[in-house]
Structure formats: C-alpha cells, structure tokens
Amino acid sequence: MDNRQQGAAMAELSFWYDFASxxxxxSAMRIGRLAEAPPVSIRWRPFLxxxxxxxxxxxxxxxxxxxxxxxxxxxxxxxxxxREGLPLRRPSVFPRHSVLAARVALVAEPEGWCPQFTxxxxxxxxxxxxxxxxxxxxxxxxxxxxxPAESVLARATAEETKAAxxxxxxxxxxxxxFGAPSFVVGKExxxxxxxxxxxIALAGAQR
Amino acid sequence: MDNRQQGAAMAELSFWYDFASxxxxxSAMRIGRLAEAPPVSIRWRPFLxxxxxxxxxxxxxxxxxxxxxxxxxxxxxxxxxxREGLPLRRPSVFPRHSVLAARVALVAEPEGWCPQFTxxxxxxxxxxxxxxxxxxxxxxxxxxxxxPAESVLARATAEETKAAxxxxxxxxxxxxxFGAPSFVVGKExxxxxxxxxxxIALAGAQR
Numbered sequence: 001m002d003n004r005q006q007g008a009a010m011a012e013l014s015f016w017y018d019f020a021s022x023x024x025x026x027s028a029m030r031i032g033r034l035a036e037a038p039p040v041s042i043r044w045r046p047f048l049x050x051x052x053x054x055x056x057x058x059x060x061x062x063x064x065x066x067x068x069x070x071x072x073x074x075x076x077x078x079x080x081x082x083r084e085g086l087p088l089r090r091p092s093v094f095p096r097h098s099v100l101a102a103r104v105a106l107v108a109e110p111e112g113w114c115p116q117f118t119x120x121x122x123x124x125x126x127x128x129x130x131x132x133x134x135x136x137x138x139x140x141x142x143x144x145x146x147x148p149a150e151s152v153l154a155r156a157t158a159e160e161t162k163a164a165x166x167x168x169x170x171x172x173x174x175x176x177x178f179g180a181p182s183f184v185v186g187k188e189x190x191x192x193x194x195x196x197x198x199x200i201a202l203a204g205a206q207r
Numbered sequence: 208m209d210n211r212q213q214g215a216a217m218a219e220l221s222f223w224y225d226f227a228s229x230x231x232x233x234s235a236m237r238i239g240r241l242a243e244a245p246p247v248s249i250r251w252r253p254f255l256x257x258x259x260x261x262x263x264x265x266x267x268x269x270x271x272x273x274x275x276x277x278x279x280x281x282x283x284x285x286x287x288x289x290r291e292g293l294p295l296r297r298p299s300v301f302p303r304h305s306v307l308a309a310r311v312a313l314v315a316e317p318e319g320w321c322p323q324f325t326x327x328x329x330x331x332x333x334x335x336x337x338x339x340x341x342x343x344x345x346x347x348x349x350x351x352x353x354x355p356a357e358s359v360l361a362r363a364t365a366e367e368t369k370a371a372x373x374x375x376x377x378x379x380x381x382x383x384x385f386g387a388p389s390f391v392v393g394k395e396x397x398x399x400x401x402x403x404x405x406x407i408a409l410a411g412a413q414r
Contacts, residue, residue, distance in 0.1 A: 056273055066263055068385040072398055079395075079405075178275040188286075191279055194401040198286075 011207035013199055014043040016172055016182040017118070019102060019132060020061075020095035021049060022077050023193040025122040027181040029086055031196060032115060038204030044114040046105040047172045048098065048165065049180055056178070061095045080193070087127040096125055097133035099165070103156040104138055106164050108147075116145055218414035220406055221250040223379055223389040224325070226309060226339055227268075227302035228256060229284050230400040232329040234388040236293055238403060239322060245411030251321040253312040254379045255305065255372065256387055263385070268302045287400070294334040303332055304340035306372070310363040311345055313371050315354075323352055 015031055017024035035042050053062070063070035074090060081088040101121045108114040120141045124130040130137050139149035155161060172182070176189055183190040183199035186206065190199040222238055224231035242249050260269070270277035281297060288295040308328045315321040327348045331337040337344050346356035362368060379389070383396055390397040390406035393413065397406040 066385060068380075068383050071383060072385065072396060075396070076398070076402075173275075176275050176278060178273060178279065189279060189282070191283070192401075194399075195283075 011039065011203055012041045012043060012185070013203040014045050014184040016045040016047055016175075016177055016180060016184065018047060018049040018180045019098035019105075019118075019121050019125060021180040022063075022073060022126065023080075024181040025126045026077070026080055026084060026086065027193045027196050028118050028122045030084060031200075032119075034196065034200045038200075038207060040200055040203040042115070044105065044109050044118060045168065045172070046102040046109075046114075046118070046165075047169045047177075047180075048102060049095075050099075051169050052173060052178060055173070064094070087123075089127060089129045091125055091129050093131065096131065099133075100135065100156065101132050101138060103161045103165050104142070104152060106161055106168065107152055107155050113145055113147065117141065117147075120144065218246065218410055219248045219250060219392070220410040221252050221391040223252040223254055223382075223384055223387060223391065225254060225256040225387045226305035226312075226325075226328050226332060228387040229270075229280060229333065230287075231388040232333045233284070233287055233291060233293065234400045234403050235325050235329045237291060238407075239326075241403065241407045245407075245414060247407055247410040249322070251312065251316050251325060252375065252379070253309040253316075253321075253325070253372075254376045254384075254387075255309060256302075257306075258376050259380060259385060262380070271301070294330075296334055296336045298332055298336050300338065303338065306340075307342065307363065308339050308345060310368045310372050311349070311359060313368055313375065314359055314362050320352055320354065324348065324354075327351065 013035070015027070017028060031042060034040075049061075053059075058065055061070075063073050078088060080086075105114055105118060105121075108117045121132055121138070124137055124141060125132045132138065135153055139153065142149035142152050175182075175184060177184075177191075179191055181191075181193055181196070183196060185199050185203045188199075188202060190196070220242070222234070224235060238249060241247075256268075260266075265272055268277075270280045285295060287293075312321055312324060312328075315324045328339055328345070331344055331348060332339045339345065342360055346360065349356035349359050382389075382391060384391075384398075386398055388398075388400055388403070390403060392406050392410045395406075395409060397403070
C-alpha cells in the first residue's frame with residue numbers, strides 16, 4: 001500500500017448513531033456539511049443503544065431514569081436546534097423503538113442512500129413526531145426516496161439483516177461505545193454531538 | 208431599579224463545581240480568561256456531587272461505575288488538557304473526597320480569594336496528584352496564597368460552614384443540577400465544560 005492509498009484510507013470517520021437518540025439527530029443533520037471540507041468519508045453506523053444500556057443496568061433511556069438529566073437534555077436540545085436552525089418537536093414517545101429503522105439503514109448503507117434515509121428518519125422522529133417504529137412510516141420515507149418500500153422492508157427484516165445489526169451493536173461495545181452519537185477516527189473515540197467537530201478535524205488532519 | 212442596574216445585575220454566571228470532578232478542573236482553569244471579554248461576573252459555587260449522585264442511586268463516580276464511560280473520560284480529558292495546555296496527571300485516587308476543600312472555598316468566596324484557591328486545589332488534584340482531602344495539602348495551598356491556614360481551616364470546619372455547604376448542595380439540586388461543572392445564567396442551566404462558552408456568551412449578551 002503506497003502512502004497515498006494509506007492517507008486516503010485514513011480520512012474516514014465512523015458515525016455511530018441510534019435513531020432514538022436526541023443528540024444523534026443534531027449530529028446526523030450537520031455531519032454532511034462538516035465533512036465537506038476537509039473531505040472526510042463518513043461511514044454510517046446505525047446501532048442499538050438498548051443492549052448497551054441494558055449491560056449498564058438500565059432498562060430505559062438515562063434521560064427517563066434520571067429526571068433532572070432528562071429535563072436538562074430537552075432544554076439543551078431546544079437551544080442547540082435553535083442555533084443550528086433545526087426544527088424540533090418533542091416526540092410524544094421517547095425513546096422510540098429504533099430497531100426496524102436501524103435494520104433498513106443497514107440495507108441502505110452499501111447501496112449509498114443511507115445518509116438520505118437517516119436524515120429522513122431523524123426528521124420524522126424529532127421534527128414531525130412520527131412513529132418511526134411503524135413500518136408504514138418507514139415505507140412512506142422509502143417511497144419519498146424512490147426506494148421500493150416493500151422489498152426493502154422485506155430485506156430489512158430478513159434473518160441476515162437482523163444478525164448484522166446484532167453484530168454491529170456488539171462491535172460498538174467492543175469499540176468502547178457507551179452512548180450516541182459516537183465518532184471513531186482511527187483508534188480515537190469521541191462521544192457526543194459537541195465532539196463531532198473535533199472528530200472531523202482529526203480525520204481531516206490524517207489524510 | 209433602572210435598566211443599567213438591571214443589566215449589570217444580569218451579567219453574571221454561577222459556576223458550580225466539585226473539586227473531585229475532572230471536567231470541572233478544565234472549566235476552572237479557563238473560566239477566568241473567558242469571563243474577561245465580555246466582562247462577566249463569576250459567582251463561585253463549590254458544592255458536593257456525592258449527595259446528588261446518591262439521590263440518583265450511585266455510591267461512586269459514574270466514571271467508576273460504568274467502566275467504558277470511565278475509560279473514555281480519561282482519554283477525552285487527556286485530549287482536552289493537551290489542547291488547553293493544561294498539565295494532567297491522572298489522580299492515584301479518584302474521586303478524591305472534596306468536602307474539606309469545598310468548605311474552605313466557601314470561606315474564601317466572600318473574601319475574594321476563591322478563584323485562586325480553586326485553581327490551586329484543582330491543580331493539586333489533577334496536575335500534581337496530591338491528596339486534597341488532607342488538611343496538610345490545603346494548609347500548604349493556603350500558605351502559598353498568603354492566607355492564615357490554621358484559622359481558615361478552623362472556620363472551614365465550623366458548624367456554620369458545614370451547614371452552608373449542605374445548603375449550597377441542596378440549592379444545586381433545586382436548580383436542577385445533576386453533574387459538574389454546571390453553569391447558571393438567569394434561568395438557563397448549562398452542563399459540562401463544553402457548554403461554558405455558550406454560558407459566557409449568554410451572560411455577556413444579557414448585560
């Protein structure tokens with residue numbers, strides 16, 4: 001491998017997100033713009049926080065378990081979305097089951113339409129308060145993206161995709177991921193929307 | 208109250224910190240510089256995370272209870288300190304008992320030497336790995352600041368000061384504080400070192 005290839009391989013950032021995660025919404029909406037200059041290749045890594053939280057002894061979002069933390073988060077998210085110009089409607093269900101959406105995202109990833117699908121699902125959950133756990137919601141999003149909803153959903157719920165999502169979540173744990181959004185650049189892990197800029201800068205510097 | 212007085216009264220930021228808190232160290236070391244322009248008056252609010260964590264069901268730092276979170280925090284702190292030019296030596300005891308140092312800080316606050324004392328205690332804990340729970344460590348710091356160590360420590364351990372620290376911690380809970388560092392500007396709460404700049408900006412804009 002020559003230096004140029006090695007350099008190109010390193011200008012890469014893995015974006016680990018859960019469709020139920022509030023701060024992942026903000027990162028998903030700004031990562032595309034941030035990755036433009038310096039050009040950083042984003043690897044989209046949908047995963048499930050649920051099993052990771054369960055391993056930490058939590059059966060719900062920490063924002064529900066710890067009310068002061070939850071109250072703060074919703075206000076902080078309001079301020080953050082206002083600053084980023086992002087619409088925000090507090091979801092009537094929180095956290096929403098994100099497993100089906102994550103499976104669809106796994107189908108989307110190798111086909112190149114994962115960024116658009118991801119943005120649309122996050123908008124449905126946090127801007128429009130739609131139930132992303134329902135196949136109908138995802139089918140409407142797929143239609144909007146010009147994807148064949150029925151066959152995509154069939155592939156998303158195939159045993160192979162289910163296993164792939166379990167493997168992806170186990171991989172997150174192996175990487176030391178304990179929350180979302182998380183960003184991995186080389187061996188460096190960054191947690192939280194406010195570390196996205198640092199992660200992009202590191203990836204850019206390693207080209 | 209005329210507008211000018213009201214404006215002056217609002218250009219104020221309360222800085223809530225625990226001497227055992229790693230990210231509070233970083234904030235304590237940069238808040239003075241950040242508050243210079245626009246001039247923002249800092250209210251130093253030492254408190255104890257212990258009772259707040261206990262109310263959340265934790266008998267230790269979450270960075271010890273959740274190992275992945277702890278491993279991440281120490282690496283993140285390294286990166287952060289490197290960027291801020293802050294020395295860092297991982298404390299051989301974590302978290303250190305911060306109650307005595309907090310009581311001394313309460314004595315210092317109305318006398319105007321709380322900023323210097325706070326910086327010295329954080330440096331002892333996180334740059335020099337000294338045991339801030341020991342009166343000898345705090346006495347040496349007080350000597351260095353030209354404060355009468357014996358009489359200050361006597362006042363710090365008086366019943367009145369102990370009660371004041373309990374009241375301060377209860378006040379933190381009433382404000383919705385669940386971690387440190389936290390910053391309060393008017394009715395807005397900010398949590399975490401990376402929100403300090405936002406808090407300063409808000410305070411500055413309200414002058």
